[in-house]
Amino acid sequence: MAALRAIGNYLGLVRFSHTLFALPFALAAMLIAAKGLPRWETILLILAAMVAARSCAMAVNRLADAEIDARNPRTALRHIPAGALSRHSVIVFAVGCGLVFVGITFLINPLAFALSPVVIAVIVFYPFTKRFTSLTHGVLGLALGLAPVGAWIAVTGAFALTPIVLGAAVLLWVAGFDVIYATLDEAFDREAGLHSLVVSLGRRRSLVVARLLHAATFVLLVLFGLIEPSLRRFYYAGLVLIAGLLVYEHMIIRRYPDDPRRINLAFFHANAVVSVVVLVVAAFDVFLA
Numbered sequence: 234m235a236a237l238r239a240i241g242n243y244l245g246l247v248r249f250s251h252t253l254f255a256l257p258f259a260l261a262a263m264l265i266a267a268k269g270l271p272r273w274e275t276i277l278l279i280l281a282a283m284v285a286a287r288s289c290a291m292a293v294n295r296l297a298d299a300e301i302d303a304r305n306p307r308t309a310l311r312h313i314p315a316g317a318l319s320r321h322s323v324i325v326f327a328v329g330c331g332l333v334f335v336g337i338t339f340l341i342n343p344l345a346f347a348l349s350p351v352v353i354a355v356i357v358f359y360p361f362t363k364r365f366t367s368l369t370h371g372v373l374g375l376a377l378g379l380a381p382v383g384a385w386i387a388v389t390g391a392f393a394l395t396p397i398v399l400g401a402a403v404l405l406w407v408a409g410f411d412v413i414y415a416t417l418d419e420a421f422d423r424e425a426g427l428h429s430l431v432v433s434l435g436r437r438r439s440l441v442v443a444r445l446l447h448a449a450t451f452v453l454l455v456l457f458g459l460i461e462p463s464l465r466r467f468y469y470a471g472l473v474l475i476a477g478l479l480v481y482e483h484m485i486i487r488r489y490p491d492d493p494r495r496i497n498l499a500f501f502h503a504n505a506v507v508s509v510v511v512l513v514v515a516a517f518d519v520f521l522a
Contacts, residue, residue, distance in 0.1 A: 253505040255380040256283055257512035258403050262381035262396050264519045265463055266388035278341050279387050283380065285334035290356035290376060292327035296320065297360035305421050307493075331357075342390040345383065352379055363422075367433040370408040370415070378404035395461050402453035409446035410504050412439050413486055417493055440486060447479045454511075463522045464515060471514030478503050478510075 263271060263279055270276070295302070295313055303314035312318040331353055338349040356376050362369040378400040385396035415422070415429040416439070422432050430439040454472055458464045482503040489495040 254407065254508055255287070255377040255403065256280075257508040258377075258399060259283055259380040259384035261512045261515040262399055263384040263388055264516055265395065265461060266385045266393075268463065268522075269519060271388050275341070275387060278337055279384050282334055282337045282341070282345075282383070282387070285330045285337060286352060286356060289327050289330035289334060289353070290359070292323050292330060293357050294360040296323055296327065301425060301427070304425065305418065307417060307421070341387045344390055344392075345386050348383075348386070352383065355379065363427045363429060365428060367428045367430050369429060370411040371404065373411050374404035374406070374408035377407045378402075395457070398453055398457045398460065402450050402457060405446045405453065406450040406504070406507070409443045409450065410482070412443040412446070413482070413496065416440070416486075416490070417496060436490065440483075440490075443486075444483055447483070451476055451479065463519050465518045465522070467514040467517040467521070471510045474510055475507050478507050 259279065263276070267275075295311060298308075299311075299313040299320065302308035302311045309315070313320060313323060334353070335346070335349045338345040355372070359369070359372045359376050362372045380400075381403060382392075382396045382400045385393060412430050415431045416436055418427075418429075419431045419436060421427075422429055430442055433439075434442065451472070454475065458468050458472065485495050485498065485503075
């Protein structure tokens with residue numbers, strides 16, 4: 234029971250359910266790059282690298298924010314401030330996940346291994362950006378936007394325009410919904426001297442920026458479909474659904490701007506469906522092609 238409790242604590246620490254944001258985009262890029270399923274070894278290595286990198290990122294995030302989380306009523310029950318996990322154990326966990334990620338990239342191919350320090354640098358740097366810049370949302374978007382680019386490199390061993398466009402779409406999409414999420418902590422962030430677009434622009438104008446970011450995301454997803462010949466009718470049907478989900482998300486925020494439960498609904502459920510839709514429609518088109 235103690236072991237199961239510890240596993241549950243670490244899964245909660247890294248918010249394992251939130252892998253639904255970046256992982257489907259990475260898998261979609263993998264399928265398109267391989268024009269179907271790559272070798273099973275490649276699939277397992279991509280999955281393992283994603284889990285290790287994200288676990289390292291979330292552990293560093295929780296370590297960096299432990300003192301802040303303890304002062305914020307919304308986050309005071311997170312694992313470190315609540316005492317469920319010690320700082321030392323989370324440090325060991327973060328370092329271990331980072332080393333595992335680098336080791337996995339070594340097994341994938343030389344380019345993935347050479348770029349692994351860049352990934353580690355971005356995910357370690359992000360948690361500290363809220364202390365000095367309102368562009369913290371973009372850095373988080375960059376961290377997740379690297380996922381499809383990394384999956385493409387894992388399959389092909391080379392850069393290409395296609396995954397970069399998809400990665401840019403993910404960057405803007407994540408930045409947009411992170412701005413929405415930041416509205417939950419507007420008052421606390423102002424008091425604590427932390428930075429976000431919500432703090433610097435105010436809630437109303439920052440939500441306008443979030444809408445613009447998601448509009449640009451949709452444009453990039455359309456461009457991604459245009460430059461990738463394997464994406465056809467299923468992908469474009471999926472784009473219609475994605476447009477509806479993004480509009481729904483912003484309607485919820487506009488109608489219930491002060492309801493944390495509904496903001497969480499818009500943040501998690503709508504955006505998780507967006508990423509899964511991209512994976513499903515890309516898979517249909519790739520396999521039918």
